[in-house]
Amino acid sequence: MLRRGFLAVRSGLTDDDVRASAAALAVRALELPELAHARSVAAYVSVGSEPGTLALLDALRARGVRVLLPVLLPDNDLDWGAYEGAGSLGPVRHGARTTLLEPVGERLGPEAVRSADVVLLPGLAVDADGMRLGRGGGSYDRVLARLARASADPALVVLLYDTEVVDRVPAEAHDRPVHAVVTPSGVRRFR
Numbered sequence: 001m002l003r004r005g006f007l008a009v010r011s012g013l014t015d016d017d018v019r020a021s022a023a024a025l026a027v028r029a030l031e032l033p034e035l036a037h038a039r040s041v042a043a044y045v046s047v048g049s050e051p052g053t054l055a056l057l058d059a060l061r062a063r064g065v066r067v068l069l070p071v072l073l074p075d076n077d078l079d080w081g082a083y084e085g086a087g088s089l090g091p092v093r094h095g096a097r098t099t100l101l102e103p104v105g106e107r108l109g110p111e112a113v114r115s116a117d118v119v120l121l122p123g124l125a126v127d128a129d130g131m132r133l134g135r136g137g138g139s140y141d142r143v144l145a146r147l148a149r150a151s152a153d154p155a156l157v158v159l160l161y162d163t164e165v166v167d168r169v170p171a172e173a174h175d176r177p178v179h180a181v182v183t184p185s186g187v188r189r190f191r
Contacts, residue, residue: 003136006124006164010049022052024184025159029056032180032187034118034155040066042080042116042143042154045089045101050122051159051184057083068112071102076139080112081105111150113143118155121178125164130177130190132158133169144176155179 013021029035041060046053060067067083072094081103082088090104113119121140125133134140147154156178162185180189 002133002169003124006133009163010161013049018049018052021161021184022046022055025051025053025182026055026059028184028187029120029157029159029182030059032118032155032157032182034157034180035060035065038065038117040068040116041118041120042068042070042113043083043120044070044122046122046159047098047100051161053120053159054086056120056159058085061085068108068116069103070139071107072100072139073110076137077110077142078113078139079110080108082108110142110146114147114150114152116152116154118157119143119147121156121158123158123160123164125166125169126158126160126178126181127166127169127171129168129171130179130181131169131171131175132178141174145174148176157182159183 043057057067068080069083070078071081073079083103088103088105089101091099092102093099123132123134157180158178159182162183165181177190180187
């Protein structure tokens with residue numbers, strides 16, 4: 001029910017709202033010291049009314065950062081491919097789900113995320129403790145578990161709209177807090 005509420009608010013955003021927020025989000029995210037020093041960033045391509053990521057992906061790539069993007073596997077796990085610009089993306093339909101833009105080049109394997117200095121995570125909300133509410137598919141829960149098993153410790157950053165930073169979201173034992181949230185109006189860090 002909580003997820004539906006956040007999605008309903010997002011569906012009311014205009015294309016202009018999404019574009020303006022994406023530009024501001026990129027500016028704020030690029031101010032993060034973690035991204036300033038990153039050699040490799042695992043990110044994602046926003047879809048629909050999600051906080052826009054393409055401007056940020058292009059800016060990171062222009063800095064010489066290796067940007068990894070997810071490829072959704074049939075079991076909802078994620079493989080990864082390198083982002084080489086908008087031309088390196090292709091639309092992929094996943095069953096009855098929405099069409100995602102995914103890298104069309106070489107697949108690097110699910111473990112490739114371990115090389116990332118920063119992981120930019122999608123979400124619907126984050127709370128005062130840094131707990132992230134995802135869409136419920138479990139793809140990024142698997143990514144975070146994979147990182148923990150490998151003792152990898154990238155900065156975990158979720159990209160959201162300002163109204164999606166809330167007091168509390170439901171959390172389960174497997175959920176992991178993020179280090180920071182970036183919104184169009186600023187950055188909030190968590191312990």
